[in-house]
Amino acid sequence: MTAPFAEDTAERRVEATPLSHVSIELGHLYMEDYAEGRDHLRERFRQVAPWARTVRESLSETLPGRARISTCFLIDDYFSRFGSPAEVVPMVTEAAAESGLVVDYLARESGCARFGPVDLATLVLDRIVVDPAPGANGSRPPLTETGWLCNGQRGPETAHVEAMGAQPGWRPPVQNAKRRHSIFVDVELWDAPGGERVWSCPFLAAVWQLLRLGLLRYHGKAVAVPEEPGETFPAEWDALPPLLKLNPRAAPFAAYRTVSVLSSRFLPVELAVRTILGQVAVDLEVLRQVTERARAEGVPFEDELVDRVSYVFT
Amino acid sequence: MLIMGEVQTGLLRNLGELGEPKCREVLGLVSGEEPRTSMRPLPYAISPEQFTGVDCRLPGVSGARIRGTGTVAQHAVIVGGRVLQASAYATVVAGAADHRLPWSHYLARPGDIEVHGRPRWADMAEGFMAAEMPMDALNLSAIGGRLMAAVQESPHLDGKTPFKSTRTHLRWVLWRGEAGAPPLLLTLGKGSLRTLRLTGEPATDVTAFCEDLALHDWLLTTIQAIIQRALIGTAAPSQIAARLAPAIDHLMHLWMPGARVPDSYQHLWKELERRPGFSRQWASSVTRIRDQIAVNTLSLLSAAVMTESGHEPDGDISPHRGASQDDP
Known part of the structure; x- marks a missing residue:
């Protein structure tokens, strides 16, 4: 029997996001990599391409129907700025295309700190439930070093x-x-050299993983909604939407699992990312939605967040 | 499997009744997450769920050292813009391993505590009901207390209370129980501790019942304290009326047992209404307060009439013959 009375503010609505099977990250570069020019970029993508292909093939074998796979690339515009989107974005997509790679989605790293109006980094920070040391019985607040x-x-x-x-x-x-x-x-996680908080690279990378897993909501709404690019790319990074859908036929950005093809120099960063992700409590309703859909689709699915995040280190 | 929890109930530190928008701000403890509110049948607001990690000894009467790892869920509730509750609870389940697993394992099941080794449910349930627990055992009281403090220290509150009251602690446990166990057993312990043993299939929606019961137990406790402080029969009627006023201003309209309790737990309220009869005691308290106020009104009326007719009031509180209530 349904209740004869309801109040809007009493209900909690959590938006569901479309999900691919896998989100593949086609490498990650520091600003100095871009400075080294096109050839360097081409070489980087050449290293990524065979692994990205392998991920595609191995996934297609394990899935019941057609695999939904989306690719993404994150540009670091948070710690240092290089060139303009008008120069860098075409350079990236062209270099990738030469190795047969299509960048479906392009994101800005500063979007992991603040995505449009949403203070995404703080949103994730508030969801950290600290790994308790043996003996932690709730008597004292969790032992934390600020930041x-x-x-x-x-x-x-x-x-x-x-x-x-x-x-x-x-x-x-x-x-x-x-x-x-x-x-x-x-x-x-952060420091504040000039009084203003600067998020660390692993923390933003953890936010990036959560976005790719489709697990973040702001007042129940999905956060990372990709935007279509305009005719041309802007001259300023801030004018570029935080998440761009470059390929109109791309599968959904967020996915049940993520694979990142990265240079081995990112190994320590990713260990840090997993240390953070292991302590993030995702909204129960979002967890339930994603789990139920994976089950309904017959997709193999991991309960633990960190088990949904995998890598190829080249 | 069993669920254990504790509800702390107290007066919100704010002189006036807190409206819905302010309640939302006070309970907005997690960024990007709205508290849920409703206005019928009385204003109610509940904060988003938060979690605290624990890895510690679980309570037990046998003294056996049982270890559990996982998270405690907690949320805060404001009822009628006046009463604050902090609810901390955890579902205790048999563990996937007898050693500590990576933390991500436990965060995949927020609100669960996994027992290392073989759980002894009866031992644990009774241990949690004990007035004294080992220092190193799971401390839901401290978790709820910190949440309570976090809300009370909100800059949206003025930090003042309109009258004195005591915070109560309702500690509860729900599990399948021993054969023949009653559906519920509420015990008023020493001081502010109440224990509630519930028998049934463990489900976390029971928290709504426990919070509702804790609220009404606190209302009863508080109204009784107000009546006691009024020194009925000793003090002057005007003093008594003044001391009883907070009950009328702030508490009486909050009495609605079962208003937010899921259907599956309504029978537990019926049980409590039969014995000890919560609403019976409430009704008698309310009648007593109203009678005292009536007595004071009459005495004021009588004094007014006496003064008007040039007579000194003689302390007789019966209305003066001929004076109508509408025309004092």
């Missing part, structure tokens, strides 16, 4: 002990979910 996130218990502050004149007793940090031995990771 840092780790996967265990930090060692004692030896500098302080030395200052007190005592023997500097070193105790190692401990990973909470260690397998016999610890791999302790402590990630800087």
Whole structure:
């Protein structure tokens, strides 16, 4: 029986987003890579291409129907700025095309900090549920160093002990979910050198993964809605929409799983990304929606967020 | 599987009743997430769910050391723009492993705590109902207390309360229970602690019932305290009326047992109405307050009439013959 009375503000509506099977990231470059010119860019995409093809092929074998695969590329315009979208965007898409790669979606890294009106980084920061150290029973607020996130218990502050004149007793940090031995990771999420918060590269990359997994909502609405590009690309990065749909026939941007084909130099960054992602509590309703759709489609699906994120390191 | 939780209930630190827009601001504890509000049958606002990670000893009467890892869910509720509740709860389930897994495993099931090793449900349920718990055991009280403080410290509140009241703690557990266990057993403990044992299939929508019960238990506790402080029979009628006024101004209209309780738990309210009879005690308290106010009104009327006719009031509170209530 349905209730005879309802109030709009009492209900929670969470928008669903279209989902591909896989989102493939076609490499990532620092600004200095762009500075090295077209040939360097071509070489980078040449390294990515065979792996992207392999991901496509292996996926097509495991899926019941036609595979929905979208590709994306993230341009770093947050930490340093190089050239203009009018120069850089065509350079990227052309260099990719020479290796047979189509960039379906192009995103700006500063869009991971603030996507249009949405303070996306803070939205994700507010959803972090800190990995509790053994013994954490709720009595005290979770032990956090402002702006840092780790996967265990930090060692004692030896500098302080030395200052007190005592023997500097070193105790190692401990990973909470260690397998016999610890791999302790402590990630800087942000700093504020000039008073204004600057998000770290791993934190923005974690937001990027969450966007690609279609798991973020702002007041129940999907956040990363791709925009069609105009006739020409603008001269200023800020004038470029944070997420562009370059290929009109592309499968949906967000996907059940993500694969990133990256240079091995990004390995430490991605370890940090996984440390962050492992501590993000995604909206229960969004989790439920995505899980149910995967099940209905017969797509193999992982419960844990970090298991939906995979890599090819070249 | 069992669910354990604690509801803390107290007066919102704000002199006036908080309107719906302000409630939304006060409970907007997570960016990008709206609190849910409704206006019927009385103003109600609930914050988005938040989680706290724990990895600790779980309660137990046997003294066995049972360890659990996972998250506690918590949310805050404002009823009638006046009463604040913090609700912290967790679903305790048999674990996937007898050792600590990566944290992402637990965050795939927000609100669950996984037991390492073989769970002893009865032991755990009773342990959670004990007035004293080991220092290192799961502390839902502290989690709820911090949430309560976070709301009370909101810059949208003026920090003042219109009258004194005590915060109550309702600790509850829901599980299938031992054979023959009653559907519910509410116990008023010492001080502000109440314990509630519920028998049934564990489902998290039971929190709505527990919060509703905690609210009404707090209303009863608070109105009783107001009546006691009024010193009926000792103090002057005007003083009594003044001391009873907060009950009329702030509490009486909030009594609506079962208003937000899912149908599947309505029978539990019926049970409580039968014995001890929550609404019976409330009605008797309300009658008592109204009688006292009536007595005071009459005494004022009587004084007014006496003064008008040149007589000194003699303390007789019966209305003066010939004076009608409409024409004092």
